[in-house]
Amino acid sequence: MKDSNSSEITFNGVRLTFDSNKSFDDVLSSLLADVGDKPVLLNEVAANSESWDSYKKEIESHIGPSGFSLFAIIDHGAWIKKVGIRKKVMRFIIGNPMIAITMLRHDLTAGLFAPVELILIEEDNGRSSLAYVRPSSLMVVAKNDALLDAAKELDSKLLALAQKVTSD
Numbered sequence: 001m002k003d004s005n006s007s008e009i010t011f012n013g014v015r016l017t018f019d020s021n022k023s024f025d026d027v028l029s030s031l032l033a034d035v036g037d038k039p040v041l042l043n044e045v046a047a048n049s050e051s052w053d054s055y056k057k058e059i060e061s062h063i064g065p066s067g068f069s070l071f072a073i074i075d076h077g078a079w080i081k082k083v084g085i086r087k088k089v090m091r092f093i094i095g096n097p098m099i100a101i102t103m104l105r106h107d108l109t110a111g112l113f114a115p116v117e118l119i120l121i122e123e124d125n126g127r128s129s130l131a132y133v134r135p136s137s138l139m140v141v142a143k144n145d146a147l148l149d150a151a152k153e154l155d156s157k158l159l160a161l162a163q164k165v166t167s168d
Helices: 024-035 042-047 052-060 077-083 097-104 108-112 135-139 145-166
Strands: 015-020 069-075 089-095 116-122 128-133
Touching: 015 145, 024 069, 024 089, 024 116, 024 128, 024 145, 042 052, 052 097, 069 077, 077 089, 089 097, 097 108, 097 145, 108 135, 116 145, 128 135, 128 145, 135 145
Parallel strands: none
Antiparallel strands: 015 128, 069 089, 089 116, 116 128
């Protein structure tokens, strides 16, 4: 429902799923080896940094090989078992403020989708899957070439990470 103080833009997200022959635990281990296993507390880093340079230096010390840091983990598997679903399912929030700023400077609402989220699911037969929504499909909802270019860079980095951690 729209009122006089709101606007509405309809858009379509693109979900990518990477089926892996690797176990849930193996993909989890690969992912955490890349992004880190302890969440970076962005607000604390900001509060303790006196300048952009000091903030950037501290953040960059937490960036993994694929260009991302872990910000949060939500273990859906911990609670869905209470309704009889016996699968490992974890949602990860990962990002890099140095990448995010390349988009936010062109449209602050891109911050709705930066950092990005991944979901790792334990599949049958010892397999797993990793899924996420392509960031550019969420961020760029109106013509904005600069934002699109920056978001496509993020798309590429996220694709490379997903392929890396799910490959045999």
